[in-house]
Protein backbone atom coordinates (compact mmCIF):
# COMPACT_ATOMS: atom_id res chain seq x y z
CA UNK A 1 0.00 0.00 0.00
CA UNK A 2 1.31 3.44 -0.90
CA UNK A 3 1.07 5.50 2.30
CA UNK A 4 1.02 8.72 0.27
CA UNK A 5 3.75 10.45 2.31
CA UNK A 6 6.62 10.37 -0.17
CA UNK A 7 8.57 13.66 0.00
CA UNK A 8 6.87 14.85 3.20
CA UNK A 9 9.07 16.21 6.02
CA UNK A 10 9.11 14.54 9.44
CA UNK A 11 10.74 15.34 12.77
CA UNK A 12 11.38 12.35 15.03
CA UNK A 13 12.58 13.32 18.50
CA UNK A 14 14.79 11.12 20.71
CA UNK A 15 15.98 9.42 17.54
CA UNK A 16 19.65 8.55 18.08
CA UNK A 17 18.77 5.03 19.29
CA UNK A 18 15.99 2.52 19.88
CA UNK A 19 12.42 3.24 18.92
CA UNK A 20 13.10 6.76 17.64
CA UNK A 21 15.82 5.56 15.31
CA UNK A 22 13.61 2.70 14.06
CA UNK A 23 10.63 4.97 13.48
CA UNK A 24 12.83 7.42 11.54
CA UNK A 25 14.04 4.55 9.34
CA UNK A 26 10.48 3.33 8.79
CA UNK A 27 9.24 6.76 7.66
CA UNK A 28 12.31 7.33 5.50
CA UNK A 29 11.58 3.99 3.80
CA UNK A 30 8.32 5.63 2.65
CA UNK A 31 10.31 8.48 1.07
CA UNK A 32 9.88 10.93 3.97
CA UNK A 33 12.66 13.50 4.46
CA UNK A 34 13.85 13.45 8.01
CA UNK A 35 14.87 15.72 10.88
CA UNK A 36 16.50 13.84 13.75
CA UNK A 37 16.87 15.27 17.26
CA UNK A 38 18.69 13.85 20.32
CA UNK A 39 21.51 14.93 22.61
CA UNK A 40 24.47 12.83 21.43
CA UNK A 41 25.79 14.41 18.22
CA UNK A 42 27.96 11.53 16.98
CA UNK A 43 25.26 8.88 17.53
CA UNK A 44 22.70 11.09 15.84
CA UNK A 45 24.91 11.77 12.82
CA UNK A 46 25.57 8.01 12.49
CA UNK A 47 21.79 7.40 12.35
CA UNK A 48 21.42 10.24 9.83
CA UNK A 49 24.08 8.69 7.60
CA UNK A 50 22.50 5.22 7.94
CA UNK A 51 19.15 6.64 6.77
CA UNK A 52 20.70 8.58 3.87
CA UNK A 53 22.52 5.46 2.66
CA UNK A 54 19.52 3.13 3.01
CA UNK A 55 16.64 5.33 1.92
CA UNK A 56 18.13 8.16 -0.20
CA UNK A 57 16.08 10.91 1.47
CA UNK A 58 17.27 14.25 2.84
CA UNK A 59 18.23 13.94 6.52
CA UNK A 60 19.14 16.76 8.89
CA UNK A 61 20.53 15.90 12.33
CA UNK A 62 20.11 18.52 15.06
CA UNK A 63 21.92 17.65 18.28
CA UNK A 64 20.09 19.00 21.33
CA UNK A 65 18.06 18.36 24.44
CA UNK A 66 14.24 18.35 24.48
CA UNK A 67 14.45 19.90 27.96
CA UNK A 68 16.51 22.91 26.86
CA UNK A 69 14.43 25.72 25.42
CA UNK A 70 17.34 27.15 23.40
CA UNK A 71 18.01 23.75 21.79
CA UNK A 72 14.35 23.32 20.85
CA UNK A 73 14.20 26.85 19.41
CA UNK A 74 17.33 26.06 17.35
CA UNK A 75 15.62 22.86 16.17
CA UNK A 76 12.54 24.70 15.02
CA UNK A 77 14.61 27.44 13.32
CA UNK A 78 16.61 24.77 11.45
CA UNK A 79 13.45 23.03 10.20
CA UNK A 80 12.06 26.37 8.97
CA UNK A 81 15.33 27.27 7.27
CA UNK A 82 16.01 23.88 5.62
CA UNK A 83 12.50 22.68 4.78
CA UNK A 84 10.26 25.75 5.17
CA UNK A 85 7.83 23.80 7.37
CA UNK A 86 6.95 20.40 8.81
CA UNK A 87 4.40 17.72 7.87
CA UNK A 88 4.88 14.92 10.41
CA UNK A 89 5.93 15.16 14.06
CA UNK A 90 6.77 12.01 16.02
CA UNK A 91 7.22 12.88 19.70
CA UNK A 92 9.35 10.15 21.22
CA UNK A 93 11.12 10.77 24.55
CA UNK A 94 13.79 9.29 26.76
CA UNK A 95 12.84 6.79 29.44
CA UNK A 96 11.54 7.42 32.96
CA UNK A 97 14.13 7.34 35.77
CA UNK A 98 15.50 3.91 36.55
CA UNK A 99 15.02 1.65 38.50
CA UNK A 100 11.22 1.35 38.46
CA UNK A 101 9.67 1.27 41.94
CA UNK A 102 6.34 0.71 43.67
CA UNK A 103 4.30 3.92 43.98
CA UNK A 104 4.75 4.39 47.73
CA UNK A 105 8.46 3.81 47.33
CA UNK A 106 8.66 6.74 44.92
CA UNK A 107 9.47 9.19 47.68
CA UNK A 108 12.26 11.19 46.05
CA UNK A 109 11.00 14.54 44.82
CA UNK A 110 13.93 14.73 42.42
CA UNK A 111 12.78 11.59 40.56
CA UNK A 112 9.26 13.00 40.16
CA UNK A 113 10.67 16.24 38.73
CA UNK A 114 12.97 14.30 36.40
CA UNK A 115 10.08 12.10 35.21
CA UNK A 116 7.88 15.16 34.63
CA UNK A 117 10.58 16.84 32.58
CA UNK A 118 11.60 13.74 30.59
CA UNK A 119 8.17 12.36 29.85
CA UNK A 120 5.88 15.39 29.69
CA UNK A 121 7.58 18.78 29.57
CA UNK A 122 10.08 17.79 26.87
CA UNK A 123 7.23 16.62 24.63
CA UNK A 124 5.20 19.79 25.26
CA UNK A 125 8.23 22.05 24.72
CA UNK A 126 8.90 20.47 21.30
CA UNK A 127 5.21 20.42 20.31
CA UNK A 128 4.61 24.09 21.12
CA UNK A 129 7.69 25.09 19.17
CA UNK A 130 7.26 23.00 16.01
CA UNK A 131 3.50 22.48 15.55
CA UNK A 132 3.25 26.13 14.34
CA UNK A 133 5.52 25.01 11.44
CA UNK A 134 2.75 22.56 10.42
CA UNK A 135 -0.06 25.11 10.44
CA UNK A 136 -1.07 26.53 7.06
CA UNK A 137 0.00 23.50 5.00
CA UNK A 138 -3.52 21.98 5.08
CA UNK A 139 -2.21 18.61 6.18
CA UNK A 140 -0.24 17.25 9.12
CA UNK A 141 0.31 14.35 11.47
CA UNK A 142 1.35 14.48 15.12
CA UNK A 143 2.08 11.14 16.79
CA UNK A 144 3.20 10.89 20.43
CA UNK A 145 4.75 7.74 21.84
CA UNK A 146 3.23 7.13 25.28
CA UNK A 147 2.72 3.79 27.07
CA UNK A 148 -0.01 1.17 27.36
CA UNK A 149 0.27 1.86 31.09
CA UNK A 150 -1.94 4.91 30.46
CA UNK A 151 -4.83 2.54 29.70
CA UNK A 152 -3.94 -0.17 32.24
CA UNK A 153 -1.35 0.85 34.81
CA UNK A 154 1.49 -1.66 35.07
CA UNK A 155 3.13 -2.39 38.44
CA UNK A 156 6.11 -0.16 39.26
CA UNK A 157 5.36 2.26 36.41
CA UNK A 158 3.64 5.14 38.27
CA UNK A 159 6.53 7.52 37.61
CA UNK A 160 5.97 7.04 33.89
CA UNK A 161 2.18 6.52 33.82
CA UNK A 162 1.33 9.77 35.60
CA UNK A 163 3.13 11.91 33.01
CA UNK A 164 2.28 9.80 29.93
CA UNK A 165 -1.34 10.40 30.93
CA UNK A 166 -0.46 14.10 30.80
CA UNK A 167 0.94 13.68 27.28
CA UNK A 168 -2.28 11.90 26.28
CA UNK A 169 -4.37 14.79 27.65
CA UNK A 170 -2.20 17.40 25.88
CA UNK A 171 -2.54 15.52 22.59
CA UNK A 172 -6.33 15.32 22.96
CA UNK A 173 -6.52 19.10 23.46
CA UNK A 174 -4.22 19.65 20.49
CA UNK A 175 -6.28 17.28 18.30
CA UNK A 176 -9.40 19.34 19.03
CA UNK A 177 -7.62 22.61 18.23
CA UNK A 178 -5.79 21.74 14.99
CA UNK A 179 -8.21 19.30 13.34
CA UNK A 180 -9.80 22.01 11.22
CA UNK A 181 -6.31 22.73 9.79
CA UNK A 182 -6.07 19.17 8.44
CA UNK A 183 -3.72 18.06 11.21
CA UNK A 184 -4.43 14.81 13.05
CA UNK A 185 -2.99 14.13 16.51
CA UNK A 186 -2.75 10.65 18.01
CA UNK A 187 -0.78 8.58 20.50
CA UNK A 188 0.85 5.18 20.12
CA UNK A 189 0.92 3.32 23.44
CA UNK A 190 3.41 0.46 23.49
CA UNK A 191 4.22 -2.13 26.14
CA UNK A 192 6.37 -5.25 26.20
CA UNK A 193 8.40 -4.21 23.17
CA UNK A 194 11.77 -5.91 22.80
CA UNK A 195 14.51 -3.56 23.97
CA UNK A 196 17.48 -5.85 23.54
CA UNK A 197 19.23 -2.89 21.83
CA UNK A 198 19.63 -1.39 25.32
CA UNK A 199 22.57 -2.24 27.50
CA UNK A 200 23.12 -1.90 31.23
CA UNK A 201 20.57 -1.69 34.00
CA UNK A 202 17.64 -0.63 31.84
CA UNK A 203 17.64 -3.80 29.74
CA UNK A 204 15.48 -6.69 30.92
CA UNK A 205 17.31 -9.83 31.98
CA UNK A 206 16.50 -13.04 30.03
CA UNK A 207 14.44 -14.23 33.05
CA UNK A 208 12.46 -10.95 33.16
CA UNK A 209 11.86 -11.13 29.41
CA UNK A 210 10.54 -14.70 29.75
CA UNK A 211 8.13 -13.62 32.52
CA UNK A 212 6.95 -10.63 30.47
CA UNK A 213 6.11 -12.81 27.46
CA UNK A 214 3.46 -14.54 29.55
CA UNK A 215 1.60 -11.24 30.03
CA UNK A 216 0.11 -11.35 26.52
CA UNK A 217 -2.17 -13.83 24.71
CA UNK A 218 0.47 -13.85 21.95
CA UNK A 219 3.07 -15.23 24.37
CA UNK A 220 5.92 -13.06 23.12
CA UNK A 221 7.43 -9.61 23.25
CA UNK A 222 6.57 -7.15 20.48
CA UNK A 223 9.12 -6.09 17.90
CA UNK A 224 10.31 -2.60 17.08
CA UNK A 225 8.93 -3.10 13.55
CA UNK A 226 5.46 -3.67 15.00
CA UNK A 227 5.57 -0.27 16.70
CA UNK A 228 6.99 1.40 13.59
CA UNK A 229 4.20 -0.06 11.44
CA UNK A 230 1.52 1.56 13.57
CA UNK A 231 3.34 4.90 13.62
CA UNK A 232 3.75 4.78 9.82
CA UNK A 233 0.04 4.03 9.43
CA UNK A 234 -0.92 7.01 11.63
CA UNK A 235 1.41 9.17 9.52
CA UNK A 236 -0.21 7.99 6.30
CA UNK A 237 -2.83 9.58 4.04
CA UNK A 238 -5.11 6.64 4.84
CA UNK A 239 -5.20 7.52 8.55
CA UNK A 240 -6.73 10.94 7.81
CA UNK A 241 -9.95 10.30 9.77
CA UNK A 242 -8.20 9.01 12.90
CA UNK A 243 -7.54 11.77 15.43
CA UNK A 244 -7.54 12.25 19.19
CA UNK A 245 -7.01 8.50 19.56
CA UNK A 246 -4.53 6.19 21.21
CA UNK A 247 -3.54 2.96 19.47
CA UNK A 248 -2.10 0.36 21.82
CA UNK A 249 0.73 -1.89 20.67
CA UNK A 250 0.90 -4.34 23.56
CA UNK A 251 0.09 -7.82 22.22
CA UNK A 252 -3.30 -7.95 23.96
CA UNK A 253 -1.89 -7.39 27.46
CA UNK A 254 -4.71 -4.99 28.28
CA UNK A 255 -7.82 -6.92 29.29
CA UNK A 256 -10.43 -4.31 28.35
CA UNK A 257 -12.76 -5.09 25.41
CA UNK A 258 -12.37 -1.67 23.73
Ligand SMILES: NC(=O)c1ccc[n+]([C@@H]2O[C@H](COP(=O)([O-])OP(=O)(O)OC[C@H]3O[C@@H](n4cnc5c(N)ncnc54)[C@H](OP(=O)(O)O)[C@@H]3O)[C@@H](O)[C@H]2O)c1
Pocket residue numbers: 013014015016017018019020037038039040041043064065066067092093094095096122145146147148189190191192193194195198
Ligand atom coordinates in the same frame (compact mmCIF):
# COMPACT_ATOMS: atom_id res chain seq x y z
N1 LIG B 1 9.79 -0.77 25.11
C1 LIG B 1 8.58 -0.65 25.55
O1 LIG B 1 7.83 -1.63 25.70
C2 LIG B 1 8.04 0.71 25.89
C3 LIG B 1 6.77 0.80 26.45
C4 LIG B 1 6.26 2.04 26.75
C5 LIG B 1 6.98 3.17 26.49
N2 LIG B 1 8.23 3.07 25.96
C6 LIG B 1 8.97 4.33 25.76
O2 LIG B 1 9.43 4.47 24.43
C7 LIG B 1 10.48 5.45 24.44
C8 LIG B 1 11.65 4.96 23.62
O3 LIG B 1 12.20 3.81 24.22
P1 LIG B 1 13.61 3.22 23.73
O4 LIG B 1 13.68 1.84 24.24
O5 LIG B 1 13.76 3.44 22.28
O6 LIG B 1 14.62 4.18 24.54
P2 LIG B 1 16.21 4.28 24.37
O7 LIG B 1 16.77 3.17 23.60
O8 LIG B 1 16.73 4.56 25.74
O9 LIG B 1 16.40 5.61 23.49
C9 LIG B 1 16.05 6.85 24.02
C10 LIG B 1 16.38 7.95 23.01
O10 LIG B 1 15.98 9.18 23.61
C11 LIG B 1 17.04 10.13 23.44
N3 LIG B 1 16.87 11.10 24.51
C12 LIG B 1 16.82 10.84 25.83
N4 LIG B 1 16.62 11.98 26.51
C13 LIG B 1 16.57 12.98 25.59
C14 LIG B 1 16.39 14.39 25.68
N5 LIG B 1 16.25 15.01 26.87
N6 LIG B 1 16.37 15.11 24.55
C15 LIG B 1 16.53 14.52 23.35
N7 LIG B 1 16.68 13.18 23.20
C16 LIG B 1 16.71 12.43 24.31
C17 LIG B 1 18.30 9.27 23.51
O11 LIG B 1 19.40 9.87 22.85
P3 LIG B 1 20.50 10.82 23.56
O12 LIG B 1 20.91 10.12 24.81
O13 LIG B 1 21.56 10.92 22.52
O14 LIG B 1 19.80 12.11 23.81
C18 LIG B 1 17.85 8.07 22.68
O15 LIG B 1 17.97 8.34 21.30
C19 LIG B 1 10.85 5.68 25.93
O16 LIG B 1 10.22 6.85 26.37
C20 LIG B 1 10.24 4.46 26.59
O17 LIG B 1 9.97 4.67 27.96
C21 LIG B 1 8.78 1.87 25.65
